[in-house]
Amino acid sequence: MNSNDPWRRLAEAARRAPDSRDVTAPHGFAARVAARALAADRRPPSFLAHFSLRASLRALGAAAALAVIAAGAGYPAALRLLSEAPAPELSLAGGIPAPANSPAAAAAPAQAPAGAESPAADAAPGEDPVTDLVNIVS
Amino acid sequence: MPDDQPFDLVGCLDRVRLDDQAAARELVAHLYPLVIRIVRAHLPRRVPEEDLAQEVFMKMFSRLDQYRGAVPFPHWVSRIAVTTCIDQLRAQRRRPELRHADLSENEAEALDRVTADEGAAPNDAMAARELVERLLGQLKPADRLVTQLLDLDGKSIAEISGLTGWNQTLIKVRAHRARRKLQVLFSKLKQQEGS
Numbered sequence: 477m478n479s480n481d482p483w484r485r486l487a488e489a490a491r492r493a494p495d496s497r498d499v500t501a502p503h504g505f506a507a508r509v510a511a512r513a514l515a516a517d518r519r520p521p522s523f524l525a526h527f528s529l530r531a532s533l534r535a536l537g538a539a540a541a542l543a544v545i546a547a548g549a550g551y552p553a554a555l556r557l558l559s560e561a562p563a564p565e566l567s568l569a570g571g572i573p574a575p576a577n578s579p580a581a582a583a584a585p586a587q588a589p590a591g592a593e594s595p596a597a598d599a600a601p602g603e604d605p606v607t608d609l610v611n612i613v614s
Numbered sequence: 615m616p617d618d619q620p621f622d623l624v625g626c627l628d629r630v631r632l633d634d635q636a637a638a639r640e641l642v643a644h645l646y647p648l649v650i651r652i653v654r655a656h657l658p659r660r661v662p663e664e665d666l667a668q669e670v671f672m673k674m675f676s677r678l679d680q681y682r683g684a685v686p687f688p689h690w691v692s693r694i695a696v697t698t699c700i701d702q703l704r705a706q707r708r709r710p711e712l713r714h715a716d717l718s719e720n721e722a723e724a725l726d727r728v729t730a731d732e733g734a735a736p737n738d739a740m741a742a743r744e745l746v747e748r749l750l751g752q753l754k755p756a757d758r759l760v761t762q763l764l765d766l767d768g769k770s771i772a773e774i775s776g777l778t779g780w781n782q783t784l785i786k787v788r789a790h791r792a793r794r795k796l797q798v799l800f801s802k803l804k805q806q807e808g809s
Contacts, residue, residue, distance in 0.1 A: 481797075483749075488735060489735045499646070501643050506646070509642050509671045512672065
């Protein structure tokens with residue numbers, strides 16, 4: 477702060493002003509605050525808060541149960557979808573397509589004739605573990 | 615509690631944690647001077663100092679479980695007091711613009727003396743104090759706090775950092791910004807006086 481700064485001069489003068497205000501706690505202040513603070517700690521949760529908490533917990537439980545049921549019911553269908561999904565086309569790095577006689581090329585649905593059954597449906601038992609699993613589940 | 619015995623803060627805190635109301639009273643009485651000085655220094659307009667001090671203590675008790683002893687307990691309470699005051703100041707949002715016509719005769723005289731070319735200190739310390747309060751009221755809450763602690767309470771940057779929890783660079787930036795704003799305010803008031 478430079479010496480010609482009006483703020484510096486004003487602040488210096490203000491610092492000389494005596495502050496005669498009492499800094500001890502007013503009568504009863506400490507007792508009132510202590511009682512309120514400790515009462516707030518001990519206060520049981522309000523009915524509304526208690527009710528909300530219970531309702532939330534029940535809703536959470538119901539949501540979890542529904543999620544488990546939905547997962548169980550949808551599991552075979554999901555597996556079936558997975559087994560029917562086209563296998564990713566295998567190719568060498570750089571985008572060179574797989575040879576036409578490779579298993580990946582043979583399984584590619586783009587090359588399958590329209591209306592043809594999926595390759596998984598044609599697979600003999602023991603050849604495709606996913607198909608076997610679908611057959612067992614369904 | 616006799617005055618000549620040092621206050622057993624650690625023991626008192628232990629008893630407060632066990633819901634000892636007498637210990638809580640002693641703790642409030644012990645920390646009241648510290649809290650009320652901070653509250654008075656940063657008191658927002660129209661907020662009674664006792665209400666704000668009570669709010670600080672209520673926060674202190676409700677967060678007592680979070681105190682891990684990383685800083686001295688009075689510093690921890692100071693931070694609560696500082697943030698409570700800043701929150702209150704922020705809640706007020708708009709600060710009415712300070713005009714030369716609002717100054718009392720003594721405040722106007724103090725302003726004249728400090729802004730005169732030869733630059734003399736005001737004779738009336740109380741008027742200077744009131745003018746300082748008015749000027750500080752024009753600053754942003756955090757800038758006001760830094761200026762108050764630095765220029766009026768004579769604290770060092772490191773001490774302010776300890777009290778507020780802000781890093782030292784931030785404190786310097788705020789102090790610089792506050793002084794620039796104060797310079798603008800002085801010029802504005804001087805212009806209004808002339809017109």
